[in-house]
Amino acid sequence: MEASSFIRRLPKAELHLHLEGTVTAETLVELSQRHDGAPLDLAQARALYEYTDFTGFLMAFKAVSEHLHTAEDYEMITWRMLERLARQGVVHAEVFVSVGVVYYWRRCAFEPLFEGMERARARAEAELGISTYWIFDAVRHFGVEEAAPVFRKAAELRREFPSIIGIGIGGDERRMGAEPFRELYAEARDAGLRLTAHAGETTGPDNIWGALNIGAERLGHALSAIHDRELMELLAERQVPLEICVTSNLRTGCCARVEDHPLRLYFDAGLMVTLNSDDPALFHSDLVGEYDSAQRHFDFTDEHLRELAANSVEASFLPPERKVMLLRFIESLQ
Ligand code: ADE
Ligand code: ZN
Numbered sequence: 001m002e003a004s005s006f007i008r009r010l011p012k013a014e015l016h017l018h019l020e021g022t023v024t025a026e027t028l029v030e031l032s033q034r035h036d037g038a039p040l041d042l043a044q045a046r047a048l049y050e051y052t053d054f055t056g057f058l059m060a061f062k063a064v065s066e067h068l069h070t071a072e073d074y075e076m077i078t079w080r081m082l083e084r085l086a087r088q089g090v091v092h093a094e095v096f097v098s099v100g101v102v103y104y105w106r107r108c109a110f111e112p113l114f115e116g117m118e119r120a121r122a123r124a125e126a127e128l129g130i131s132t133y134w135i136f137d138a139v140r141h142f143g144v145e146e147a148a149p150v151f152r153k154a155a156e157l158r159r160e161f162p163s164i165i166g167i168g169i170g171g172d173e174r175r176m177g178a179e180p181f182r183e184l185y186a187e188a189r190d191a192g193l194r195l196t197a198h199a200g201e202t203t204g205p206d207n208i209w210g211a212l213n214i215g216a217e218r219l220g221h222a223l224s225a226i227h228d229r230e231l232m233e234l235l236a237e238r239q240v241p242l243e244i245c246v247t248s249n250l251r252t253g254c255c256a257r258v259e260d261h262p263l264r265l266y267f268d269a270g271l272m273v274t275l276n277s278d279d280p281a282l283f284h285s286d287l288v289g290e291y292d293s294a295q296r297h298f299d300f301t302d303e304h305l306r307e308l309a310a311n312s313v314e315a316s317f318l319p320p321e322r323k324v325m326l327l328r329f330i331e332s333l334q
Contacts, residue, residue, distance in 0.1 A: 013316045016245055018098065062105070135167060138170075165317045173200075182214040199222055243276045243315075246275070272315060313326045
């Protein structure tokens, strides 16, 4: 079923999206033709996107990332991602890039690749009117020592590229919580970077507390907060933005059934909820689909969706003047 025109036109910010997770199987074939002696065909590429659980999903994410080599590759995938977002009414995106994967698996410099991303970002801003910030993501289960160069590179490059707004830890929380990153998070904050963390996606509320304890300003997923009343109260009181990704949670098996997802309970409890797509190519989804499914499965009215879109702008790291402009734009939509 087609999503409504209201949802498509509603100005939205996407706050939890992984660049590598936007690479479609078709694009992967093109990348493979650029670089591989025996390039993947579409069926082989599609097979890489199949998995049955969270561990398999992380392996699929790695398999896709391994096909990204050059500045031109990063420029192409960034441009395609932003074109797709602009078509869905997304006016601002804060996008994770897995610098941790580049350093850990490829052991190569990130700067040249980042320059490709920046070219596409600037072009999309000029031609499509969409703004983009980058969040450098370390892969938490590679360990604290591997995360340090990722965050320090963000701090260093930020001086030249203000589009680098913050840092995050994705990867497997079951193998590494948030607390070990405390000192690195403090260092990143002192360098002017904003702090995000995937938290409570595959683990219980303890890891959400951990993320808050190390200063995370925004939480990715926070699925398990529902099991901790005290935590729910704190999240409501402090209005900590939650980057909710329903389709992701269903596809990775972190949430068994859509009716079990706490999205509506969070909203009704007054939590600062935003809707996001995480890795749309790996989940065969998009942001419009997230708003549409919120309406169909959780009975959100158009006015509720307007509120969720406003939340996404408020919870962004944009400067106040652009927030105000976008909020007016959201409010005035007929
Ligand atoms: N990397 C990409 N998507 C992720 C997710 N949903 N959780 C953890 N790491 C990720
Ligand atoms: Zn994520």
